[in-house]
Amino acid sequence: MAGLKMSPENEAPSFGLWETGRSKSSDDPENDMPLVVICTSACADLGVALAEARLEGDVRYLLASTSASENDRGEPFGDAVRTAFAAMSNVGLVFIAVNPDAASDLTVACEVASAARRGGLFAVALSMQRAAPTCDGGLLQAGLLREFDAVIELRAQWPQARSLACDVVRHLAGGLKVAPPVCTDLADVQGILRGAIVSVGVGEAMDSPDLHTGARESDAVERAIRDVGSLQVESATGVIVVIAGDCSVRLLEIARATHQVGGLVKAEDAAVVPTVHVEPATRDRFRIILLAAHRPIPDRAVSPDDLVQHL
Incomplete structure (x- = not known):
């Protein structure tokens, strides 16, 4: 199995980011906290599930694909639009779907997280449960925390974990605001999540x-x-x-x-x-x-x- 290699900072990433959809605007769109959900090929149907769930807020759905997975036109599918982390400076949280059973996609997910963090973004893994229980779960957690700011553990395998992932994103998107009227500030959420297994x-x-x-x-x-x-x-x-x-x-x-x-x-x-x-x-x-x-x-x-x- 190939080792998980991070791209040096002075090299171009080996993946491309493609925007495949967005949530619908809320009644107060200017106050919606921008969030991003990124899927690799092993979890690509999460983006479809999020679109079907008709989330409200300012949530962008992205696909991270390697050059090997793109077609001859350089596009992964449909009318997806290429984007980059440089265009996301105002994003509050970047959720990245992680399927530990797909080693090649795990490598891509970690590289995406590393690039997001270098761009000053807060990267959160949405980690699925492995198909077969192992005794090295602590090592997996520690490895993910090395690459991500936080790891949210979804206690279900893929694809059953999709609904819980949708709920987490839906309600955080609905509750986080640019200027919260009463309670939760983005700094509150990041402070609790940072460096944590959730x-x-x-x-x-x-x-x-x-x-x-x-x-x-x-x-x-x-x-x-x-x-x-x-x-x-x-x-x-x-x-x-x-x-x-x-x-x-x-x-x-x-x-x-x-x-x-x-x-x-x-x-x-x-x-x-x-x-x-x-x-x-x-x-x-x-x-x-x-x-x-x-x-x-x-x-x-x-x-x-x-x-x-x-x-």
Whole structure:
């Protein structure tokens, strides 16, 4: 298996970036935080799934392809438009889909992340679960953290991981704003994610808000904690509490849900911050997505060659 080689800074990258689609604009397009989702060939259908999900915001869907995978016209398919990181200086987060079972695509994904970071962008891996469990998961995590600013672990194999990846991108895109009116700032999110392995838990409740009992937000939080695992929350170095619902979501519900999660986190210096995505069409659906971050203690340096050799 070929080693994972990063291109030197003074060399042109071996991949091309092609914009294949965009989300639809929200009601306040000037306040949408620009985000990018990049797929390699092994995860190319994520871009299709995102387009079909009709996300709102300022999200661009890109395909990273090598010269070997492009056709005679130099285009991967259709009417995709070539782009580059130099045109993305205002982008808040760059999500890069990673399939650890596809070694050649993992090499491309890591090279894309390296190029994005050299351009001053914040690169986040959306890492799928491997098809066969291995005992070297820690080495894979360490190797990915060497190349990415953060790694979000999707506890599903490809293609089942697509829906969870879509949800993470959808609700972060809906909650992050250029000038947030109440809460989450991009710096809050980047501060929690930076250098972390992130576990994801999802919980949902269907009910009208009850500001006296707090029933629906409590139920949704409890289900999300069970999904991600209470130990993951307790030991987190930071947690992003993603709240999604219709226009009935109240500030008291946001505060209660955030406090409920924060009450479990043991580290005194851990940040627990909410981000809220209002979707009018959801009709009393109250969803919680917990992004529980953990910063591993490195025991040794992991080289790119180490990473691929253990795949």
